[in-house]
Amino acid sequence: MKADYHLAIKPGRDEILILNMLHVIFREELWDKEFTAKWVHGFHRFFQTVQQDRFSPEHGQELTGIQPDLVRQVARSYAQTKPASIFTGNGLEHHSFGVSTMRLLAILKAITGNLDVPGGDLFTPRPGLRDMTMPLPEPSVPPLGSDRFPLFCQLRKEAHAMCLPEAILEERPYPIKGMIIVGGNPSLEWPNSSVIRKALRKLEFLMVIDVVRSPDCQYASVVLPACTFLERDEHRINVYQNLACITLRQKVIDPVHGLADQLIWVELAKRMGFADYFPWENIQEGINDLLSPLNLSFKSLSDQGGVYEYEERRYKKYESQGFRTPTGKVEIESERLKSEGYDPFPIRDNALHPVRYSDKFPLFLTTGGNLLCYLHWQYRYIPKLKKIASDPMFEVHPRTALQYGIADGETAEVQTTRGKIRLKAHLTSRIRPDTIHIPQGWEEANVNELTGMEGVDPLSGFPNLKSLRCRIQKI
Structure with a gap:
């Protein structure tokens, strides 16, 4: 199957393209007026702003590199196709203002009435599994990056990995002495590889857990071999595939080398004095514990073919429970950002600034x-x-x-x-x-x-x- 349209956009200008499409949709009155009136917060100011000529495809052409007629065709096609969905990878986030772009993309989906409808962009709830981290004591130090990127750390409930190399090398806000790498290669996959390598060498202890001898093993104090997916039992949550089901993947053979990842963590915990928090003797016991709130077990899930649908597909769930925002609506002007001291409006002040050309790096x-x-x-x-x-x-x-x-x-x-x-x-x-x-x-x-x-x-x-x-x- 070939695409009807291919928009070869200049790198980093996706937010301009989305604004150009929204301009067309607003000028030609192609948005879903009923959904927007009832379920979109902060629409009026956004609507008035994006209608301005400076957001037209003609003005955007120099920034995006895309012909205005093509932008108009795509905008009309998306707005008039019912239903429609937009699938993205993680490329949009890896720009200097990726969050702004993703917010505009979410607004585009919302104002065209494509949220949580058949054939649209679906919201699939997670199953009510037992939270295995609940008994663990709270960390005694704040997560790395919580000072620079507080919203990320709050919403993700984790430290920020990109702050780790600097913390190791400068020992701020506290020293990092040890690290475990599981199935990854920071020295290849993270930005600024030379700094990453320097940080890995500075650690007093580095352990790598992997199926093969990965590049970062050369910096490791200890390498623990993990087994492949064919050699371990595991449950799977399929929210990213928009499937409200838990599936079971059962091993084909016993491990030839190494241990299953789950058992590596259990054995490490026991030897470090944390056996009370990791009481399971095997993987099946751990899966039973996770599934217990659903009155499921490894065996019962296996007996029903390894697939359990924990919720029948329901559409337009927002009609009964609203959206997960302070206003209960799709927020064009984010109340959460406003309360944290950020600009709640999704259009950056300098969004339309041209990319500076460089003779040295053209x-x-x-x-x-x-x-x-x-x-x-x-x-x-x-x-x-x-x-x-x-x-x-x-x-x-x-x-x-x-x-x-x-x-x-x-x-x-x-x-x-x-x-x-x-x-x-x-x-x-x-x-x-x-x-x-x-x-x-x-x-x-x-x-x-x-x-x-x-x-x-x-x-x-x-x-x-x-x-x-x-x-x-x-x-």
């Missing part, structure tokens, strides 16, 4: 995509997959490659203000001429040598990995 760099044969760093150790994509590469438009004298397969250097790496050029007309893309996960040409924590989102603290400035040079 191209956009977007990073982090996965090649089809790999997932992040994983599977590069499988010979058959390695044959599909054996060398680090970057994607570049043929016209851009010609301008720099680079042929397909030739090695070039990509440089940002952070550093430079060498990769082979892969010419493709599927990318914008002003943009190059580098997939993640190559140890020998790690794209996160080029990224950093400059320009993080002020609310989420997420780094900008998708709209950096760079230059390329033939080697």
